[in-house]
Amino acid sequence: MKLYIETLGCAMNMRDSEHMITELTTKEDYTLTEDAKEADLILINTCSVREKPERKLFSEIGQFARIKKPSAKIGICGCTASHMGEEIIKKAPSVNFVLGARNISKISEIIHKDKAVEVAIDFDDSTYVFDTVRNTGVRALLNISIGCDKKCAYCIVPHTRGKEISIPLDLIISEAKKLAESGVKELMLLGQNVNNYGVRFSTPHQSINFAGLLNKLALVDGIERIRFTSPHPLHMDDEFLEEFASNPKVCKSIHIPLQSGSSKILKSMRRGYSKEWYLNRIAKLKSLVPDVGIGTDIIVGFPGEDEEDFAHTMDVLEQVGFDTMYSFVYSPRPHTESFAWGEEGMVPKEVASNRLSILQNKHREILKHKAKKEIGNTHYVLIENIKSGEESFSEGRSDNGKLIKIPQEILKIGDIIKVQIAQSDGGSLIGQSAL
Numbered sequence: 001m002k003l004y005i006e007t008l009g010c011a012m013n014m015r016d017s018e019h020m021i022t023e024l025t026t027k028e029d030y031t032l033t034e035d036a037k038e039a040d041l042i043l044i045n046t047c048s049v050r051e052k053p054e055r056k057l058f059s060e061i062g063q064f065a066r067i068k069k070p071s072a073k074i075g076i077c078g079c080t081a082s083h084m085g086e087e088i089i090k091k092a093p094s095v096n097f098v099l100g101a102r103n104i105s106k107i108s109e110i111i112h113k114d115k116a117v118e119v120a121i122d123f124d125d126s127t128y129v130f131d132t133v134r135n136t137g138v139r140a141l142l143n144i145s146i147g148c149d150k151k152c153a154y155c156i157v158p159h160t161r162g163k164e165i166s167i168p169l170d171l172i173i174s175e176a177k178k179l180a181e182s183g184v185k186e187l188m189l190l191g192q193n194v195n196n197y198g199v200r201f202s203t204p205h206q207s208i209n210f211a212g213l214l215n216k217l218a219l220v221d222g223i224e225r226i227r228f229t230s231p232h233p234l235h236m237d238d239e240f241l242e243e244f245a246s247n248p249k250v251c252k253s254i255h256i257p258l259q260s261g262s263s264k265i266l267k268s269m270r271r272g273y274s275k276e277w278y279l280n281r282i283a284k285l286k287s288l289v290p291d292v293g294i295g296t297d298i299i300v301g302f303p304g305e306d307e308e309d310f311a312h313t314m315d316v317l318e319q320v321g322f323d324t325m326y327s328f329v330y331s332p333r334p335h336t337e338s339f340a341w342g343e344e345g346m347v348p349k350e351v352a353s354n355r356l357s358i359l360q361n362k363h364r365e366i367l368k369h370k371a372k373k374e375i376g377n378t379h380y381v382l383i384e385n386i387k388s389g390e391e392s393f394s395e396g397r398s399d400n401g402k403l404i405k406i407p408q409e410i411l412k413i414g415d416i417i418k419v420q421i422a423q424s425d426g427g428s429l430i431g432q433s434a435l
């Protein structure tokens with residue numbers, strides 16, 4: 001039996017897809033295929049964080065329904081499955097089942113039922129032991145919590161992934177050990193709010209926080225690097241920042257979603273922090289780790305955002321000098337607080353898109369400038385990718401998250417190599433191995 005799977009959205013969804021693949025290839029008789037036409041089961045793991053991809057879902061289902069084998073089943077999984085549930089089958093009768101983002105561990109049951117819908121967001125699989133994902137290479141994703149307790153006014157995720165529950169420490173450590181034994185060097189810890197780890201478990205558990213978890217994971221033999229996504233600026237206390245700075249296995253790059261630089265907008269977004277708090281945490285972080293790589297997410301055009309608010313966002317962008325930035329125009333989502341405001345305070349589409357281009361252009365400038373300053377610097381790079389042939393190269397990321405290409409050198413995947421930056425090509429970095 002062949003399984004075709006398409007994954008949209010964030011790293012959490014990638015991890016959920018990996019889990020579904022392992023369940024179906026170990027407990028059921030599936031192997032993966034890249035060709036939907038020969039599949040016996042087609043899964044779309046959906047994202048609902050913005051409206052556009054969600055709208056495209058139904059035309060995609062139609063396309064799969066046209067090309068699939070007559071006996072093949074279609075399953076819709078993930079965040080859109082969670083919040084639309086049965087409506088998906090009503091709108092698209094070719095769909096055989098709907099499996100929510102909080103119900104992934106039920107995949108091997110649901111494939112045997114027709115027109116089944118499993119989307120309960122109070123389902124708890126925080127102690128479910130998925131089989132370890134094999135062949136991940138040198139980097140692997142590892143969940144540390146499920147769900148999200150925050151109530152950001154724009155965000156649909158609490159409605160698709162339910163309340164936040166931390167995964168027990170011993171499960172995380174045993175998974176990390178298994179991954180290390182299979183050759184993994186770098187872990188990417190995943191959670192909607194990683195630095196809130198330990199706030200709630202579903203079984204009796206020792207008291208532990210995120211700094212404590214990092215400390216324990218660093219003791220796992222074979223794991224050389226630890227990354228995580230995403231921490232919440234509100235929970236970036238000194239203890240967390242000091243552990244981040246001093247733990248040698250914790251990579252010195254961090255994604256800290258800003259969303260807006262205006263304290264007024266942050267308040268109506270219910271983010272729980274102000275511009276000053278955000279900048280204060282960045283200053284503390286930079287004082288502890290001067291060459292830290294910082295990434296962020298920004299939304300422009302949130303209801304009520306005026307020119308002055310946008311100027312604050314630009315100001316934070318310039319002050320912090322983000323190394324990576326994902327930026328979006330606000331998209332009203334059902335079940336959210338700001339959706340209920342209707343047209344009130346809505347920023348006209350053209351104004352919002354214009355702000356997005358201004359923001360992205362400024363960011364490109366910042367990246368060019370930063371890349372130029374990198375020439376001559378050395379970094380330790382974990383080799384993740386090699387290409388042989390005429391235009392051969394090796395490629396990997398530095399500890400502080402920069403993607404570095406090393407032309408004409410075939411290095412060993414999984415090795416950590418000292419590299420000197422020779423050139424910057426736009427925003428990207430080109431180097432050669434150094435002694």
Ligand code: 5AD
Nearest residue numbers: 154155257297298328329330331333
């Ligand atoms: N509109 C636009 N962007 C959004 N995000 C979350 N919800 C929305 C929305 N309604 C963005 C945030 C978040 C990222 C994953 O997606 O920036 O951090």
Ligand code: SF4
Nearest residue numbers: 009010047048049079
């Ligand atoms: Fe990930 Fe959010 Fe999209 Fe769900 S809605 S897949 S949590 S980005």
